[in-house]
Amino acid sequence: MATKCIDYNFQEIEPHWQSFWEQNRSFRADNASSKPKYYVLDMFPYPSGAGLHIGHPEGYTATDIIARYKRAKGFNVLHPIGWDAFGLPAEQHAVKTGTHPATNTAANIVNFKRQIKALGFSYDWERELATTDSQYYRWTQWIFLQLFAKGLAYVDERPVWWCPELRTVLANEEVIDGKSEVGGFPVERRNLRQWVLRITAYAERLLADLKDVDWPDSTKRMQEAWIGRSEGAEILFQLENTALGALKIFTTRPDTLFGCTYMVLAPEHPLTDALTTTEQKADLASYRKKSAGKSDLERTDLAKDKSGVFSGAYAINPVNGQRVPIWIADYVLMGYGTGAIMAVPAHDERDHEFAIKYALPIVQVIASGAGEPPLPYVGDGKLINSPGYDGMAWPDAKKTITADLAARGVGKPTVNYKLRDWLFSRQRYWGEPFPIVWVNAADYATAKRAPGNTLPESPVTFIKDGVAHYALPVPASALPLHLPDVQSYLPSGTGESPLANVTEWLEIWFNVATGAAVPATHVRPLGDQWVHARRETNTMPQWAGSCWYYLRFTDPAADQALASPEALRYWGVPDLYVGGAEHAVLHLLYARFWHKVLFDLGVVPQSEPFTKLFHQGIILGEDGEKMSKSRGNVVSPDTIIQSHGTDTLRLYLMFLGPLDAMKPWNPNGIEGVHRFLQKVWRECVGREGEVNAKIADTVTDSTELIKLLHETIKKVGDDIEGLRFNTAISQMMIFTNALQKAPHVSRRTMQTFLQLLAPFAPHLGEELWGRLGGAPGAATIMNVPWPQFDAATLHSSEVKLVFQVNGKHRGDQMVAVGLSEADALATAHAHPRVAPHLEGKTIKRIVYVPGKILNLVVE
RNA sequence: GCCCGGGUGGCGAAAUGGCAGACGCUUCUGACUUAAAAUCAGAUUUCCGAAAGGAAGUGCCGGUUCGAGUCCGGUCCCGGGCACCA
Structure with a gap:
């Protein structure tokens, strides 16, 4: 049922078809179907207060075209949307205004939803979800319990940005040039108790399985680099003060061991205090303070000046017995390798720079083929000045020296990863509470004895003021553990989250078997299952909810599991996943990790979550700069929908250039694609709103037009499959130009063309399809099978x-x-x-x- | 700094190693109109030329090839990510 408008009145047409689709539940995905399935997923948005950014509809239009195209190709398509709704901005807003983040988030979701609906995307809204919904985070918490039970979650002291003035932990983003973003106060690195996930246990598989996925090469390479596998050796250097034992270092170049002229410990290395001689203590203290204010990025920057202090101590080089001075410098990170290195200034840039600065000796041990190379020399060559190994090619020497050290028990070949375990807790309010309580040793022992407990092999503990605290999981049956209301969204001031102030919730009598809780101020309930406990006050980071949402979409109402096994088997994982390249590493790596854990648990049937991945590019402002409020170059989708309509916006976003490219916004281009849609309208509709007189059933189209039509069918189909929407649109423009020149055109040809256009401009497609009389049994253009091209006509x-x-x-x-x-x-x-x-x-x-x-x- | 991209007309771009600039925008000219808008027709890389035509041209330098925007080496510039922004 098309509208009655005479002109291309998109303001009437677009809402008309949107309500048609909604009433007919046109995009409902059925969990049982004889059709082949196709699951196409967008990275779900964070519902910010600013509303939809023009970059959102870019990626969403691309997946919507795919979804509509695949439906026409006969697939049962799952195309869902939801909200990644925990996060820092809602919390900052709450701190500023006192509004509950849930209230603020709900309002933002309403706005996002309105905007997304106005864009006419073919989402199955019956599967909408939000990570902040307790029925959703119940399963996020459940996954955490599995990680905990498998020993993949532990607690450790980790450095975070701390602002003494604000008495709060800050995110990297909230620290600008070593000052707090709010107020400009100095910040420092401070160790706090944190939950950490053992992603490194999956490093090898995360690396190896990259070969099985259809992802952009650049993204694969970034993940490879991030995991950063390197083969080398751990080597023990006996300390001169034998009472202190040996120093363990990691090196990728054991072949250069004879060139080691000093050693370096990270300032956080546990041996530094014991090593440092009395006269050096003061230097060390002041040095530590300085490096505490630096990020890892600043510390390891090759362009930055290196600094360090001498510890006063010496170690013994295991290959030649030489005395080697031990320095402490922050260009060595505690988080990589063993936090200690052997420095070989002749063959490493940073070591060389450091050696020059502090006048340390430099011994060349690798010769280049020709003449004297300038030092540091990091190229290929053979060993020199290495008694017993001279003349050996360095890769051979690497193996031989490592083997010789191993034989003497002072070294072993090691694989090391740059990847570090995942810091998984935040000292914030607006996140999933950890389903964990802390109890004393005796109560933990009681829980451990209980049959069917889900405790890890070794307990997760931390010690505070000499007392050991043991982590006990809240039983899965007691989930969700709701986020309690708080008086203030400001951190507690001690580094703990605002939850630490909710005494009633925090200090409890805890039932080990059922997970039930009673405030500790009440009388201890009867029964030996009740123990005194303190709840975990940290919350999970935003990544948690986005690590598994694609699974929940397959069965969003499931209450016995994160999704039913049947749904997980039918829909599997997304066939196509589209989102920004800014997620190339973190989100995609974290989700792969969780998915593999779930795979090992038998929850999901495949080992990789995202088989095919694509990144849409960024849309820049008209001035070629990144869109931002401060630059005043932000374009809102709402404005364009008002002035030109959704179909024009969708088409324009796709016509702008290759989907993965970075492209500036150009208002003139909007007019161009709008003119194209107007032209399509005029080819179909006459002056009075009737079907254009040039269209008839009796007309035979020219051979050229038929040939062009089939070329267009082929190109549009191929280009959609390849996500080359810009060239698909060009081809449709070429075809329209030809239509315009043809004196008559057959209804059939016109309808076929409208089918090609419909995934891009669905409202106009439906409208014109309706006006041309549709087809038997197809009130909507979406129910018509995608046209086939005839290869014979192309010959x-x-x-x-x-x-x-x-x-x-x-x-x-x-x-x-x-x-x-x-x-x-x-x-x-x-x-x-x-x-x-x-x-x-x-x-x-x-x-x-x-x-x-x-x-x-x-x- | 490290990792990953990208540099083609006035602009967005297109081009399985085979006509560089399709398609769209912009600007100009013409038709229609009392006029304007819309629409339609034509032109729109640079240089030489009245034209026919010729020459140069894909950031820069070099290489491979019958042939390079495309492949290789180097270099400059711009952008994205860098673990608590999402």
């Missing part, structure tokens, strides 16, 4: 042959397909534009590519 008997002389284009001519080389040559000689360039010349070489090119190399 032609003539092709254009290009003539080149010495590689330069000199002319071209239509020739018969399969023309012989001799005939091609004769044609070239006869060609008025080519012949002059051949006159009086000797042809030295003929390159003939039939149907393409004839290149004549002449003297």
